[in-house]
Amino acid sequence: MYRKLIFELSKEGRSGHKLPQPDVPVKNITDMLPGKKLRHKDADLPQVAENEIVRHFTSLSEMNHNVDKAFYPLGSCTMKYNPKINEKLASLPGFAQLHPDQPEQSVQGALQIMYDLQEYLKELTGFSAVSLQPAAGAQGEMTGLLLIRKYHQIKGRNPKVILVPDSAHGTNPASAVIAGFSIKTIRSDSKGMVDLNDLERQVDENTAGIMLTNPSTLGIFESQVLEIRKIMDKVDGLMYMDGANMNALFGIVRPGDMGFDVMHLNLHKSFSTPHGGGGPGSGPVAVNEKLENFLPVPWIVKVEDRFTLEHNVPASIGKVHSFYGNFALLVRAYIYCRMIGRDGFRKVSEHAIINANYLRKKLQGIYDVGYDMPSMHEFVVSAEAQKNRGAKALDIAKRLLDFGVHPPTVYFPLIVKEALMIEPTETESREMLDYFADALIKIDREIDENPEVVLSAPHTTPVRRLDEAGAARNLDINFYKKSSKKPE
Numbered sequence: 001m002y003r004k005l006i007f008e009l010s011k012e013g014r015s016g017h018k019l020p021q022p023d024v025p026v027k028n029i030t031d032m033l034p035g036k037k038l039r040h041k042d043a044d045l046p047q048v049a050e051n052e053i054v055r056h057f058t059s060l061s062e063m064n065h066n067v068d069k070a071f072y073p074l075g076s077c078t079m080k081y082n083p084k085i086n087e088k089l090a091s092l093p094g095f096a097q098l099h100p101d102q103p104e105q106s107v108q109g110a111l112q113i114m115y116d117l118q119e120y121l122k123e124l125t126g127f128s129a130v131s132l133q134p135a136a137g138a139q140g141e142m143t144g145l146l147l148i149r150k151y152h153q154i155k156g157r158n159p160k161v162i163l164v165p166d167s168a169h170g171t172n173p174a175s176a177v178i179a180g181f182s183i184k185t186i187r188s189d190s191k192g193m194v195d196l197n198d199l200e201r202q203v204d205e206n207t208a209g210i211m212l213t214n215p216s217t218l219g220i221f222e223s224q225v226l227e228i229r230k231i232m233d234k235v236d237g238l239m240y241m242d243g244a245n246m247n248a249l250f251g252i253v254r255p256g257d258m259g260f261d262v263m264h265l266n267l268h269k270s271f272s273t274p275h276g277g278g279g280p281g282s283g284p285v286a287v288n289e290k291l292e293n294f295l296p297v298p299w300i301v302k303v304e305d306r307f308t309l310e311h312n313v314p315a316s317i318g319k320v321h322s323f324y325g326n327f328a329l330l331v332r333a334y335i336y337c338r339m340i341g342r343d344g345f346r347k348v349s350e351h352a353i354i355n356a357n358y359l360r361k362k363l364q365g366i367y368d369v370g371y372d373m374p375s376m377h378e379f380v381v382s383a384e385a386q387k388n389r390g391a392k393a394l395d396i397a398k399r400l401l402d403f404g405v406h407p408p409t410v411y412f413p414l415i416v417k418e419a420l421m422i423e424p425t426e427t428e429s430r431e432m433l434d435y436f437a438d439a440l441i442k443i444d445r446e447i448d449e450n451p452e453v454v455l456s457a458p459h460t461t462p463v464r465r466l467d468e469a470g471a472a473r474n475l476d477i478n479f480y481k482k483s484s485k486k487p488e
């Protein structure tokens with residue numbers, strides 16, 4: 001069905017609001033603002049009635065898939081359900097209407113929430129200090145890498161290389177380059193673990209550190225951390241853990257205890273805060289004693305039962321975000337911690353792991369599950385056999401949309417051909433997992449029995465197969481005015 005753009009709904013003079021007569025003298029805007037601040041012509045805004053705008057946005061919200069609508073097993077993204085109590089409490093005026101420039105004594109509650117959240121994250125990760133500033137996982141990575149650089153600089157060194165296993169998340173090498181390092185790739189062995197021989201060969205005095213995604217993007221727990229630590233210690237190289245997927249490890253192991261020096265967490269994954277439309281997110285960084293002094297300012301300091309902000313930390317790398325990061329998300333993550341409780345966190349991970357293994361077993365034999373290792377919170381299947389029978393991973397993903405569920409991540413990690421990376425999360429029921437597995441099994445059968453239905457999928461979505469990069473590469477915000485061509 002073709003839905004109109006809001007600009008196409010617009011009718012000159014139509015309006016969704018009516019203001020009462022003013023009870024103060026009416027002044028002309030041109031008398032109040034200097035001429036150069038004034039527009040030359042009116043903003044080109046759509047003019048619509050209230051019901052039109054409500055219907056427009058409701059209809060848009062229904063076109064998109066979301067966690068409130070149905071299953072969303074997007075591997076590595078942890079699209080778990082976002083409890084509505086988070087939203088309700090975070091929108092209380094005492095949180096929502098704070099201004100970051102308010103004096104410290106008037107925001108003691110907000111500072112306490114951030115301080116306590118840092119304490120919870122320290123306890124969950126086994127590290128000695130946390131910064132809540134980074135706005136995303138990738139920004140947490142960059143922050144962690146700047147801390148690593150500072151560590152070496154203070155010791156009078158300038159190593160240039162960060163080692164990144166080929167099973168790492170794609171943001172890792174990108175963040176390392178942005179932080180001014182170059183990359184060496186370490187191979188995975190046949191079990192999906194870091195190949196220790198390759199690591200040994202590549203480590204030298206120019207090595208600043210290694211970034212390990214654990215569990216790796218194959219959903220496999222890297223069990224050689226202590227051996228890797230020994231190899232890195234030979235050159236005083238630091239160990240970064242990409243902990244975006246900490247929801248597999250809560251209450252089971254702590255990266256700080258395993259020998260890592262620094263990690264980030266994704267609150268918009270493991271801690272149930274929404275991912276937003278590309279933001280805002282939150283990617284706190286946790287570190288051990290080696291890196292504590294370099295954390296971004298301001299630090300939240302507790303003296304007796306008062307909280308203050310310390311800006312004067314000479315060794316700090318500075319700021320990575322305005323003020324304190326995305327505060328509203330920190331409130332949501334804090335509420336989540338308080339709801340889940342110390343014992344609950346382990347259950348979160350156990351359920352995430354059970355759900356992933358349950359699904360993997362259901363699909364095994366029909367889809368190639370590749371590395372036959374126990375999964376952590378996610379697993380990767382290869383649709384290569386299906387491709388040889390006529391339908392690629394992409395076709396299968398598109399066909400899944402007709403079953404009302406979001407497809408898994410596809411073509412990632414790069415080391416698995418025709419990869420489908422599936423992360424059910426702990427918040428899904430067994431019935432939903434069964435439904436999803438049945439859909440994938442049905443699609444596998446369709447490839448032989450009715451290939452056209454798979455190859456031309458999706459059939460039930462508002463749009464079919466789009467040029468996924470087109471809108472970004474050929475951005476044209478005036479499209480609606482110029483073109484008489486309607487999208488499908």
Ligand SMILES: *Cc1c(COP(=O)(O)O)cnc(C)c1O
Pocket residue numbers: 076077135136137138139169171213242244245266281283
């Ligand atoms: C999601 C993810 C990231 C990046 O996090 P963003 O918040 O999207 O920047 C990094 N590493 C892993 C393993 C992830 O799953």
